[in-house]
Each structure stands twice: as C-alpha cells, then as structure tokens.
Amino acid sequence: MVIDFLLTGAGGQIGTYLERLLKQSGMPYVSFTHHQLDITDSIQLKALIAKFKPKCVINAAAYTAVDAAESDPTSAYAVNVLAVVNLARIVESIGATLIHISTDYVFDGAKVGPYYEVDHPNPLSAYGQSKLRAEMVIAENCSRYLVLRTSWVFSERGVNFVKSMLKLSLERDVICVVNDQLGGPTYANDIATTLMTMAKQTLNPEFDEWGIFHFSGFPYVNWYEFATQIFESALNQGVLEKVPRLSPISSTQYSSKVNRPANSCLDCSKIRTTFGIYPSDWKLALSNLSGYLPNS
Ligand SMILES: NC(=O)C1=CN([C@@H]2O[C@H](COP(=O)(O)OP(=O)(O)OC[C@H]3O[C@@H](n4cnc5c(N)ncnc54)[C@H](OP(=O)(O)O)[C@@H]3O)[C@@H](O)[C@H]2O)C=CC1
Ligand SMILES: Cc1cn([C@H]2C[C@H](O)[C@@H](COP(=O)(O)OP(=O)(O)O[C@H]3O[C@@H](C)C(=O)[C@@H](O)[C@H]3O)O2)c(=O)[nH]c1=O
C-alpha cells in the first residue's frame, strides 16, 4: 500500500482540523489518534509506516502541558524528542518527508521585535527545550523536512487559553492575567490549513524549500489584551451571562514555576514568500465562542 500522508496525534487541537482537511482533500491518507498510536512505541510506529508507506508523515502528536513538563521533563522528552528521533529515522529510511510542528517557546523572548527563523533559539522551559531538541534531531536525520513553528494555539477542543478564560469566568468574578508576554494567538484550523498547503507541496517533485517556517495569528498581543478581546467577543455574542473583571499582572505575580518568553512574536515573511501563506486574523476565529464553553 502506498499513500500520500500519515498523520499522528489526530485527536489534538491541530490534529483534529488536519484530519478534517485531509478527509476533504480526497487524497489517500491514514491518521492515528494517541489512543490508536502511541508514537513512543517504536515498534508500532515502524510497523505502521512500513505498512502504509506514506510519502509524507505529519506529526501532530506532542506533550504540550507546559507546567507538567517542567516537573516531569522525562515524560515530555520521551514524546517530544525520543519518539521524534525514531520517527525521523524511519521516515528517512523509506525516502519519505516529515512535517513537524514546533513552538515560539524555543526562544527566550529577549529580542526586540519578531523572531526570524534564523534567530538563535534559547528555550526557558523544559517544554521549549524538548521542542528545540526535536527540531535539531529532525535536521540531523531527515534530508527533506518542514518544521512549522507556531504560537498560542487555541480551538474549541483540548486545553487552551480561550477555553481556560471562559471556564474561569463561570467560577470567578476577577481573573488576573499577565500583561508582559507578547505573541501571536493562532487558531488551530488556520494552522491545519497552512500545514495542508505545505503538505501538498511536499508531493511536488520540483519542491526544494525544506526547513523551518514561522506561522502565527495577528495582531501580536499580550495575554491580558487577548483575554480582554475574548470577553469583549463573548459579550457581543451573548454567550456569557456575566463577564469577569480582568486584572493585569506581571509574570512574577503569576503562580507558575515555568519561565515563559516576554516576546515570542514570530515573523511570518518566509512562509509568505515561499508558500504564499499570510498570518491569520485570530479575532475572526473568536466569532463563535459558544463552542468554547464547557460542555458545549
Ligand atoms: N498548543 C499550543 O499553544 C502550541 C502547540 N504547538 C505544537 O503543535 C503541536 C500540536 O499541538 P496541539 O494540537 O496544540 O496540542 P494537543 O495537546 O491538543 O495535541 C497533541 C496530541 O498529541 C497526543 N499525544 C500525546 N502524547 C502522545 C503519544 N505518546 N503518542 C501519540 N500521541 C500523543 C495528545 O493526546 P492526549 O491528549 O491523549 O495526550 C494530543 O491528542 C505540538 O507539536 C505542539 O508542541 C506549537 C505552538 C503552540
Ligand atoms: C489561565 C491563566 C493563564 N495566565 C497566563 C499564563 C501564561 O503566561 C499565559 C498563557 O497561559 P497558558 O496556560 O495557555 O500557557 P502555556 O500553556 O504556557 O501556553 C503555551 O503552550 C505551549 C504548548 C506553546 O507551545 C505556547 O505557544 C503557548 O501556547 O497566560 C494568566 O495570567 N492567568 C490565567 O488565569
């Protein structure tokens, strides 16, 4: 059997939308949720790739719990690095290509202005370190790969800031939100659309623009500003009976042992010139917030 795409992590925020787009495309693919394929199971991973012989493997599986990764870096490393080493080698051994997703948290945030792909990474967290290590092992092991760095992903599914804010608003009158970290919120479906465009290009024999690309939503905001917009949209849409008061705080006042970058804005000009892909407007994705409420 030879197929175009094999997708891992198909039940995650990005994976769910990518699965949907792959289905709509009519192109031959297979996809696996965490339950169906644990990417740390190297034997199963190898067997499935040998069975389906995909031209391109898209890895949307990862350990994404940033605070948990800090207290249990070994678990994060197993999924985000060790499994990716295996995956990269298997993909290369069958002459396939690899598409992988990375993060703004590979940067330390000290730069003034948006980060370019060539800027020096220096992660502040165990999660960021594991994601950077993955980028490096992919570059070492794969001759044809695309790594898409994105940031602040949200969707109706899974765990993310938009869902956290709406849930907290049902429990609290005041929510404290940090205002000293700047970045680009990005809707999971916009990332999936971007990945789909890139994935199709990997099948083009003329394509030769392998490497790392940045993609995020715009405009850049801090988390407090993002929360403010979430509740303004929620109010306009009438999805909340009451909105909380938001209180801006500094990162040092927020109780987390993870250091997060003060600036993780991703410059997205390389993906525009290479693939014709433009940053997506995250405000548009907030236009139907009822789907983000608990039990919706
Ligand atoms: N979320 C964000 O803000 C950002 C995410 N990214 C990157 O995007 C990618 C996708 O993230 P996103 O969709 O947001 O995250 P999710 O956590 O929603 O999705 C990740 C998926 O991977 C699955 N998974 C975890 N461990 C394994 C494993 N051992 N084998 C197979 N599947 C596994 C998870 O399953 P389960 O839930 O059962 O554990 C989940 O379905 C990741 O590489 C992430 O680092 C980049 C920038 C920002
Ligand atoms: C829930 C909450 C968060 N915050 C802060 C913490 C943090 O600095 C910021 C965002 O909270 P989160 O829990 O979403 O943070 P975090 O899980 O670190 O988000 C990151 O996840 C990984 C997977 C990525 O790759 C990153 O791009 C980024 O999206 O807001 C508040 O200030 N108040 C709150 O009530």
Ligand SMILES: [Mg+2]
């Ligand atoms: Mg989180």
